Amino acid sequence: MNKIIRVNMTTRETRVEDVPDRYAMLGGRGLTSNIVNDEVKPTCHPLGKNNKIVLAPGLLSGTSAPNSGRLSVGAKSPLTGGIKESNTGGTFAQKMARLDIKALIIEGMPEDEEFYVIRIDKDEVIIEDAPSEVLDGCGNYKAVKVLNERYGDEVGMALIGPAGEYRLPSANISFKDPESNLRSAGRGGLGAVLGSKGVKAIVIDDTDTERVPVIDLDKFREASRVFSKALLDHPVAGEGLAEFGTDVLVNIINEAGAFPSYNFTKGRIEHADNISGETLSATIKEREGEGMVSHACHRGCVIRCSQWYADKQGKYITSGFEYETIWGLGADAGIEDLDAIAYIDREMDDVGVDSIEIAVAIATAMEGGLIPWGDGKAALEIVKQMAEPTPMARIIAGGCAIVGKLCGLFRVPVVKDQAIPAYDPRPIKGIGLTYATTPMGADHTAGYCISGNILKIGADIDPLKKDDQVEYSRAMQIGTAAVDSTGMCLFVYFGIADNPDGYQAMIDMINAQYGTALTAEDVDKLGEDVLKVEREFNKQAGFTNAHDRLPEFMEYEPLPPHDVVWDFTPEEIDEVFNF
Amino acid sequence: MNKIIRVNMTTRETRVEDVPDRYAMLGGRGLTSNIVNDEVKPTCHPLGKNNKIVLAPGLLSGTSAPNSGRLSVGAKSPLTGGIKESNTGGTFAQKMARLDIKALIIEGMPEDEEFYVIRIDKDEVIIEDAPSEVLDGCGNYKAVKVLNERYGDEVGMALIGPAGEYRLPSANISFKDPESNLRSAGRGGLGAVLGSKGVKAIVIDDTDTERVPVIDLDKFREASRVFSKALLDHPVAGEGLAEFGTDVLVNIINEAGAFPSYNFTKGRIEHADNISGETLSATIKEREGEGMVSHACHRGCVIRCSQWYADKQGKYITSGFEYETIWGLGADAGIEDLDAIAYIDREMDDVGVDSIEIAVAIATAMEGGLIPWGDGKAALEIVKQMAEPTPMARIIAGGCAIVGKLCGLFRVPVVKDQAIPAYDPRPIKGIGLTYATTPMGADHTAGYCISGNILKIGADIDPLKKDDQVEYSRAMQIGTAAVDSTGMCLFVYFGIADNPDGYQAMIDMINAQYGTALTAEDVDKLGEDVLKVEREFNKQAGFTNAHDRLPEFMEYEPLPPHDVVWDFTPEEIDEVFNF
DSSP states (O other), rough: EEEEEETTTTTTTTEEEEOOOOGOOOHHHHHHHHHHHHHOTTTTOOTTTTTOOOEOTTTTTTTTTTTOOOOOEEEEEETTEEEEEEEESHHHHHHHOOTTEEEEEEOOOOOOOOEEEEEEOSSOEEEEEEEEGGSSHHHHHHHHHHHHHHTTTTTTTEOOOOOHHHHHEEETTTOTTSOOOOOOOOOOEEEHHHHTEEEEEEEEEEOOOOOOOOOHHHHHHHHHHHHHHHHSSSSIIIIHHHHGGGGGGHHHHTTTOOOOBBTTBBBOOOOOOHHSSSHHHHHHHHHTOOOEEOOOOOOOSSOOEEEEEEESSOEEESSOOOOHHHHHHIIIOOOHHHHHHHHHHHHHHTTTBOOOOOHHHHHHHHHHSSOOOOOOOHHHHHHHHHOOOOHHHHHHTTTTTHHHHTTOOSSSEEETEEEEOOSSSSTSHHHHHHHOTTSSOOOGGSTTTHHHIISSSSSSOOTTSTTTTHHHHHHHHHHHHHHHHHHTTTTTTHHTTTOOOHEEEHHHHHHHHHHHOOOOOHHHHHHHHHHHHHHHHHHHHOOOOOGSOOHHHHSSOTTTTTBOOOOOHHHHHHTOOOO | OOOOEEEEEETTTTEEEEEOOTTTTHHHHHHHHHHHHHOTTEEEESSSSTOOOOEEEETTSSSOOOTOEEEEEEOOOTTTTTTTEEEEOHHHHHHHTTTTTTEEEEEESSSSSSEEEEOOOOOOEEEOOOOGSSSOOOHHHHHHHHOOOOOOOTTTTEEEEEHHHHTTBBBBBEEEEEESSSEEEEEEEEHHHHTTTTTTEEEETTOOOOOOOOSSHHHHHHHHHHHHHHHHHHHHIIIIHHHHHHGGGGHHHHTOOOOOOOTTBBSSSHHHHHSSSSHHHHHHHHHHHTTTEEEOSSOOOSSOOOEEEEEETSEEEEESHHHHHHHHHIIOOOOOOOOHHHHHHHHHHHHHHOOHHHHHHHHHHHHHTSOOOHHHHHHHHHHTTTTTTHHHHHHHOOOOOHHHTTTSSSOOOEEEEEEOOOOOTTTTTHHOOOEEEEEEOOOGGGOOTTIIIIISSOOOTTSSOTTTTHHHHHHHHHHHHHHHHTTTTTTTHHHTTTTTHHHHHHHHHHHHHHHHOOOHHHHHHHHHHHHHHHHHHHHHHHHOGGSSOOOOOHSOOTTTTTTOOOOOOOHHHSSSSSS
């Protein structure tokens, strides 16, 4: 990948640039975070003309490497005020790679209030007026149809929904998957940044392009085979996720007593069966029709953790129906019915908001008395209103931290103003360290310590004890920053954590593609460097160790059933980033 | 003043403590900021049980010193997340001083959701249930009446309105003035802190107490005479403020082209005459009835800048009708009618919210399309709704920063999430440095550089130039922190800035009261020390120099008519606090 495309929305200029040498062996998160840190003033307003948004495929994207089609999106976050990297499936990353585009940088902002479509193909980059029928409240599902009609079914697409047009803090960016359904770069309000730049959609057309060239194809194929086998042989990566989706975690985390419920007041619920992965899978099978238990969010995925969830008549409701969303609405907000949750999930995708942030915001609003506990109808109605936002819809779309302020609550589950997801940090201490210290704000994917704390993959650490957790969260965050730079899905970790051959195969693929001789140490170093760059941006933006803290109530409110509190000292937490 | 009263709302214990030696020569802001820094964990949640709220009279409060009846209130702010000192008139400070109480510290929080009244007299401190008729939407005017009936007209009173009960971020604390009207510790959401502690009101009864003892009464009386004369002889302190109120500034600041209008897009408006101090004064006189041009917010005030504003029938609408409120609604929100503004001001007092924060939030919401520009009726309706908050009322009561986020704006006039008041920092550069650097968040009273930049009192500095501004803001902030510790109203500065005898008289009064031998240098040192303590708290709470910045749009959006931008470099700004 030899080009950087730069689009200036103030001047409407588009430019093709060479890739600076220092970016040559960066991809995905490593590249977006470096460009943001190099080019964006850390104290700029996230919705002003000086923020930039950067999209980059991973190092391995566009090759035949399994699970290498993730796209990284980076910017200064309007939700956290810090650097943000959010990654997603869909077809965009692979098409960028085939077009030889290492990064797309969108900067400036139009003087008018209009919305535009950026269209990229092998010959040109064009800024066009967005068709009026996709604006002003049009949902993402319809917008994709309209844009498919205009640009062709096979194009890749990034787009914002109405929430992004209104620049609401939890607006996401949606990406077309192979069947024209939606995947999201969900967290941190990146849809608001794209909205502030007047970009409704980016359409990418890789017609007449080739697969990404690989220097040593034989070595690549062999490594790819070993890697693929490692994934498929693993009980989680190769079977569990395909059969039950990520929602397989409901019973596991509920059983562990770490399933935050009713705004983080309980760690276990009675109605877990209603919303578990087992129930999800059985329901899809029973209903038949358009339902599908296992589905890939991007070409080349062998894990296939996504699914299509259909209604009683077998009609498609939603896909990419993830554990964290189902947890947020089902347990944290106490909505006990899986169909009700599915309709809200669909609506969140349609208006274009982060389903974790919104689910947790809804639960917090329930504690604050704005919505009755467990009321799925009220929640659905509010999410629908985000298309033309009522004051209540704006409040919820503001995210959990703002809901907490407007309800005068001190029990507000956020770190750096981003909602804490689906794993309570009191009984799973490793993940708490990740939430506290990642530059991203509370984010389970930044260092998924559930793996060694609960699933016992890659490590075996007592989740209720502090021992070894600091080192573990550090290692997981470093490893994740590296994997996020390859374009690989994070779930490949399950397949390679306990399989040295699988891990080596990932590195071999990179070396075969680029003609390099990277070692495992080099990959670790890459991860460390990415984290350093992100921390540096946040430091310049005004973050200190005081922001690397969990909500205070977790320090004195024990979570049943284990009745444990968050008991790491500030000094211990600050040891996570000792480099 | 020899006692500290400590009230624990968790245990319902009340305690009388001795004053530690290190607090002996601290009062007002100096004392509240020190106690907050000593006792409150900087990273605590502002609405949680670990925040504390501290009330303290000034060093000279309770004596016959002119204008010495201001009360300081301190806590960690739910609006800014930093330390907060807000001060107010009313009768509370003088009664505390007569009761020999140097500080009242309220800590903990009740387990129930009930509201209480803390009653203090010379014999005891009692926590009682709040009468139900003052709760659940009852406005402050009625609540004062009900509590007067129960406790007697002569008691002092601090109370929160419905906004404080709901712990909304802009909730203020109201204080009874001598005629049972309302004064406010307005800024920073301190009413939400008191509300979080379940305290609806604090009633203070100084029956059977004496004036505060003074060691050298003759010296005190002479100094007091000189001081009083300095105030009365000054054209602003002795005449202008009494005749036109603080609203005298409308024409002055508008003429200077620094009158931020229509959400800080213009520096001068056409309709200034509608809302000027001259019009205000003439209207009050013309209407007669209960109107009153000049009125004192506390006993012993010789400046008398407050007034009673009456309607066409001569019926009282509001008092303490300040320039900043009239500016916010009249110019920033473009509400062109003084009566409309007066009714909104009354309503803000009645529900108990900061009139600056709300006025600026309304203007920002107008830019965001939530309220039509200049629509006083809509604004009044929303403020009324704060008594039982609708979603829209919550948004506005969330303050300007939250309104900006929920409207997806980058033009959001806040520093440290507190709204910028009535003087645009682009054409009055000195005040911009104060907004940027004061530990309080944007606050004109923290170092009122309007004085030397525009009024030419105490200094003569070109407001459009950067020369001398850093030194000037520093000196004003130091001096203000000292004056705020005496219990003196800030307006005494006008009388003593160019009058060395007046300034010396203030110090002489302190020395006569306490038997000390403080010099002007000692007073400066006190001011410096207060600022250091406040900065230290903020640093521990997570603030850095990156937070000492004005909104970015002011760096590239010139303000007409002077068409100037904010052009201090970060390095220059950081020189304000060089100690």
